[in-house]
Amino acid sequence: MTTPRPETLAKLTPVLTKRWLSPDAWRIGTYEKLDGYAALRKAFKAHPDDLIQLIKDSGLRGRGGAGFPTGLKWGFIPQGDGKPHYLVVNADEGEPGTCKDLPLMTHDPHSLVEGVIIASYAIRANRAYIYIRGEAVHAARRLRNAVNEAYAKGYLGRNILGSGFDLDLVVHSGAGAYICGEETALLDSLEGFRGQPRLRPPFPATHGLYASPTVVNNVGTIASVPYIVLGGADWWKSMGTEKSSGPMIYSLSGRVVNPGQYECGLGITLRELIELAGGMQPGHSLKFWTPGGSSTPLLTAEHLDVPLDFEEVAAAGSILGTTATQIFSDQDCPVYATYRWLEFYHHESCGKCTPCREGNYWMVRVYRRILAGQGTHEDLDTLLDTCDNILGRSFCGLGDGATSSVTSSLKYFKQDYLDYIEGRTAPRLSDKQLVGAH
Numbered sequence: 531m532t533t534p535r536p537e538t539l540a541k542l543t544p545v546l547t548k549r550w551l552s553p554d555a556w557r558i559g560t561y562e563k564l565d566g567y568a569a570l571r572k573a574f575k576a577h578p579d580d581l582i583q584l585i586k587d588s589g590l591r592g593r594g595g596a597g598f599p600t601g602l603k604w605g606f607i608p609q610g611d612g613k614p615h616y617l618v619v620n621a622d623e624g625e626p627g628t629c630k631d632l633p634l635m636t637h638d639p640h641s642l643v644e645g646v647i648i649a650s651y652a653i654r655a656n657r658a659y660i661y662i663r664g665e666a667v668h669a670a671r672r673l674r675n676a677v678n679e680a681y682a683k684g685y686l687g688r689n690i691l692g693s694g695f696d697l698d699l700v701v702h703s704g705a706g707a708y709i710c711g712e713e714t715a716l717l718d719s720l721e722g723f724r725g726q727p728r729l730r731p732p733f734p735a736t737h738g739l740y741a742s743p744t745v746v747n748n749v750g751t752i753a754s755v756p757y758i759v760l761g762g763a764d765w766w767k768s769m770g771t772e773k774s775s776g777p778m779i780y781s782l783s784g785r786v787v788n789p790g791q792y793e794c795g796l797g798i799t800l801r802e803l804i805e806l807a808g809g810m811q812p813g814h815s816l817k818f819w820t821p822g823g824s825s826t827p828l829l830t831a832e833h834l835d836v837p838l839d840f841e842e843v844a845a846a847g848s849i850l851g852t853t854a855t856q857i858f859s860d861q862d863c864p865v866y867a868t869y870r871w872l873e874f875y876h877h878e879s880c881g882k883c884t885p886c887r888e889g890n891y892w893m894v895r896v897y898r899r900i901l902a903g904q905g906t907h908e909d910l911d912t913l914l915d916t917c918d919n920i921l922g923r924s925f926c927g928l929g930d931g932a933t934s935s936v937t938s939s940l941k942y943f944k945q946d947y948l949d950y951i952e953g954r955t956a957p958r959l960s961d962k963q964l965v966g967a968h
C-alpha cells in the first residue's frame with residue numbers, strides 16, 4: 531500500500547460526501563445540525579427563475595452520464611402552461627461499476643430530499659418521484675425514512691415552511707432492469723408500463739411523465755443543488771475545470787488497495803485517484819480501465835494522466851460517463867472482461883430494436899467461441915462489423931454502450947484475442963459453455 535502524498539490528499543473535496551461519516555448521518559437531526567435544510571430556507575427567499583439562473587451560472591452538468599447542463603434542462607420546462615410539472619430523480623444506478631448514488635442515498639438521504647424540494651420549487655412542480663432500483667432495499671428504506679421525517683418536520687406537504695409552496699414526494703422502487711435507468715424507459719415504468727425507451731422528440735421537458743413537462747435528473751445532480759444554493763455559483767466553479775465544474779464522486783473498483791468513493795474536483799487524473807486509493811494491489815500493474823462504467827470505451831496505462839472531465843476524456847477517445855473507474859491489471863483478461871459485460875448488455879437489452887437485440891445476442895456467441903479456443907481470425911472482423919451495425923443505429927444508448935468495450939479492447943488488446951485464436955492462451959470456457967443460458 532502506498533500512502534498518498536499531502537498534495538494528492540489535498541485534491542479530495544468532500545462536498546456531497548462530507549456528512550457520510552457522521553454518526554447517524556441519515557437522520558434528520560444530524561442533517562439539520564450540519565447545515566441541513568438551510569439551503570431550502572434560502573431558496574424560498576428567491577424567485578424560482580433566479581434559482582434556475584443560479585444553476586445555469588454554476589455550470590452544473592448532469593451526473594447521470596451524459597453531462598447535460600442542468601440549468602438549461604430546467605429552463606426548458608414551459609412556465610404558465612397550466613399543466614402539472616414533475617421532477618423525477620433517476621436513482622436506478624444500474625451501470626456496471628457505478629457506485630455513487632446508492633451510498634449517497636444510504637448515508638445522506640436528506641441532501642437528496644432537500645435538493646428535490648429546491649429543484650421542484652424552481653421548475654414549479656408540486657409532485658416529485660425518486661425512482662430507485664428494486665434491489666436497493668437498504669437505500670430505499672433509508673430514503674423512505676428520510677421522506678417521512680421531512681413530512682413530519684414540514685419540509686414536505688402543504689405550505690412548506692410557510693412559503694405557500696406544496697410538494698409531495700414519492701419513492702418508487704423499480705423491478706430491477708438496467709434499461710429503466712434510460713430516462714424515457716424510466717418514465718414508462720413509472721407509469722406502470724413495461725420499461726422501454728420512447729421515441730424522441732417529443733422530449734420529457736414538454737411530454738414527460740403523464741405527457742406533462744418533466745425534468746429527469748440523476749441523484750448526484752439533484753443532491754448538488756443545496757450546496758450550490760448555500761455556497762453560490764462561484765464557489766462551485768472554484769472546483770473542477772472551466773467547462774466541467776464542481777466536485778464529482780469517483781467510484782473506484784477492482785485492483786486497487788482501497789476501493790471506494792473518492793470525491794474530487796472534476797479533472798483529477800486516474801494516477802492521482804489510484805494514489806488516493808492506496809495504490810495498485812501488490813503484484814498488479816494497471817492494464818486497462820473504464821473511466822465511467824462499462825458503457826465507456828476502455829483506456830490503458832497510457833491514459834493515467836488524462837484529466838477526468840467531460841472534455842478531456844472525450845478527447846482521449848472515451849466518455850466520462852458515471853465516473854465509475856473499474857481498474858484491471860496485467861492479471862486480468864480484456865477479452866474475458868468484455869465478454870462478461872456483453873453478457874450483461876445482452877441480458878438487459880429490452881429487445882425493442884433489432885441492432886441491439888440481435889447484435890448483442892450474436893456477439894456473445896462469437897466471444898464464447900473465441901474464449902473456448904475455437905475462434906477464427908474472421909471472428910474479429912465479424913465483431914467490428916456487428917458493432918458498426920449497432921453503434922448509432924440503436925434506438926437508445928444501451929446498444930451504443932454495449933459496443934464500447936468491444937471496439938476499444940480490439941483497438942488496444944488485439945494480441946490478447948489472437949492469443950486465444952492461435953492457441954497461446956488456454957481456453958477460458960469449456961465446450962459446454964459455448965451454448966449458454968440465454
Ligand SMILES: Cc1cc2nc3c(=O)[nH]c(=O)nc-3n(C[C@H](O)[C@H](O)[C@H](O)COP(=O)(O)O)c2cc1C
Binds near residue numbers: 592714748928
Ligand atoms: C441504458 C441506459 C441506462 C441509464 N441508466 C441511468 C441511471 O441508472 N441513472 C442515471 O441517472 N442516468 C442513467 N442514464 C441516463 C439517463 O437517460 C439520463 O440522461 C439522466 O438520468 C439525466 O440526468 P442528469 O442530466 O442529471 O445526468 C441511462 C441511460 C441509458 C441509455
Ligand code: SF4
Binds near residue numbers: 881883924
Ligand atoms: S438499444 Fe437495446 S435497450 Fe435500447 S431500445 Fe434498442 S433493444 Fe432496447
